[in-house]
Amino acid sequence: MTVIKLTNTKTRKKEVFTPIDADNVRMYVCGPTVYDRAHIGNARPVIVFDVLYRLLRHVYGADHVTYVRNFTDVDDKINARAEASGRSIREITDETTQWYLDDMRAVGAMDPNEMPRATEYIPQMIAMIETLIAKDHAYSDGAGHVLFSVNSYEKYGALSGRSVDDMIAGARVEVADNKRDPMDFVLWKPSSEDQPGWDSPWGYGRPGWHIECSAMSYDLLGESFDIHGGGNDLMFPHHENEIAQSCCAHGHEHDGGGFANYWLHNEMLQVEGKKMSKSLGNFFTVRDLLDGHDGMPGVPGEVIRFVFLSTHYRKPMDWTAEKASDAEKTLRKWYAQAEQALDGGEPYTATISALCDDLNTSKALSEVYQLSHADDVVTLRATLQFLGLMGETVPVWAKQHDVDLSSFADKLSSLRKNAMDTKDFSAVDAMKTALLNAGVEVRMSKTGVELEPGPNFDPSKLEGLL
Structure with missing residues (x-):
């Protein structure tokens, strides 16, 4: 069997990758919040983990790899976009989800096996929150909020290698009267009538960001799986919070076990x-x-x-x-x-x-x-x-690559030579503009003229230039 080595953020070492089950290699990667076009930075983790997905399929077999990447389709940014545009939330998320898929396919990324939407897993999130409350890892403030108690998980911060005090000092922590500790984070929050929401034991509301990935990965990949990936900007707080929720919900609050065995983070x-x-x-x-x-x-x-x-x-x-x-x-x-x-x-x-x-x-x-x-x-x-x-x-x-542009280069060179004598560069500028409009890359230097077809080259637009 081919040996794969991966740098595990969890241990800060390059390790031999050993799957839990070679017949079902499982990977979860945090996906986008779908409210607008993906910027080019968003494409980096997609391409990185697409390569890993292809490698795992090559080594273990295409039918023995399960890759999950989620869509966050409930978020305050989406709500704001809907309010500003007058469009429905579902219309916006459907459109931007398709944009994302089209753009990532255009850069060669395969679709994951599963692409869950957060709004399709609300019951699973509620069930996990109820478990955390029952185990004293979370609490309700009585006003529709449920918060995770960071102090209840002794290994919090192990992934990023920072203490809770360091994380408070280096991050924008929302201070609120309903928190027992400044680091506690929201699992559930109330919704107004004009915001998306679901009925829950704590009232009409919606999930916090972090709980969705814990609930979806558990439902689709199980309590423990092989690889969790994403950009290093997600390491804290998102991935730290995922680990805390999942380990505490499934009985690993003391040993830090379970959940993902290998953590991979790409740079910015x-x-x-x-x-x-x-x-x-x-x-x-x-x-x-x-x-x-x-x-x-x-x-x-x-x-x-x-x-x-x-x-x-x-x-x-x-x-x-x-x-x-x-x-x-x-x-x-x-x-x-x-x-x-x-x-x-x-x-x-x-x-x-x-x-x-x-x-x-x-x-x-x-x-x-x-x-x-x-x-x-x-x-x-x-x-x-x-x-x-x-x-x-x-x-x-x-x-x-086989398009012959030499005659056009010769003509542009001739026009340029004449312009040097007459000091009238209008004909040079006109031809250069026409070439650029046809998708030709034009490079002029002391040594001569170089023309090369660009990605949008359209030879039909060259007609009449000679």
Whole structure:
């Protein structure tokens, strides 16, 4: 059996992955709150754990892996969006859920086996809250709120490695009169008539954020499962709270056992070397990149995925236009080779070995580089498909590598030469604009003119330019 090693946040060590049941390997990853388009940072855990899902399926068999990723469809942000737009909550969550699925599929992510919506598991959440109250791990304030008592779980903070005092000092903790301790967190809260809510032993209300993942993972994967993943921004408080709830609900309040055996967290994403922020103008959704934005051409989903895979998941990742351009060039070359082969090959063993070493995707891509220089296009095609960088066929945008733009480059060079003499660059600007509108990437330097088809290249728009 192939050996997989993963860095376990729980132990802070790289460990050999040993599933509880090799016939049913189970993984849970926290999904999105569906109120708007997913930004590109949201795509990182999707791609990271999609690669792990593919690797587990390869090693244990596609029928022996269960991957769950949830949708949070009850949240104050959703309520606010509904109030501001005048649309129903269900209409908004249905639409944004589909947006999310479409965008993640566009970057090569497979659908998980299960994609539960929080609103479909309210009875399970209520039952878990009742258990926690019965075991004195939670309490009602008598006014519709139920809170988890952090002091009742002695191992709280073990995942992030911080004491409760450190967590209070380093986080925005909501201080409320109904809390016994500042770190206590909400399991259930009351709803007004115009807010989504369900009948419960504590009145009409809705769940807090953290309880949903504990209830859904228990229902779909059992008391104990193999892997829990997400971005490192979820480590505290969300994942700490999940552990506390689940361990206390299922009799592991003293030993910290049960729930997930391996915890994986991906690092955050930057854009052009800076933290992504609307105020900096570098905040982009996945759809922005796919369709193009602010005058920039669209980026194919395979290119986005390639850039993400180029950085190890436990390292900060920097999205840049230069990386995307380089990735596109590389993929065009690989696709030109892969389209010569038929399906049916096996992925490159060196690439698989790299992924088995804590999902080293950057090393996996470097092995594909080596493979591309060998005369084995069948394995190359199979490897690209395994990595999610190519589907059953070579993408249409990549088949434009054989378009001859030399005559257009010659004409633009001639116009440029004349303009240098006459100081009138209007004809140069006009042709450059026409080329850009046709999806051609134009590079002019002292050494000459370079033209290359971009992802949105449309040769029909070149008619009449010569």
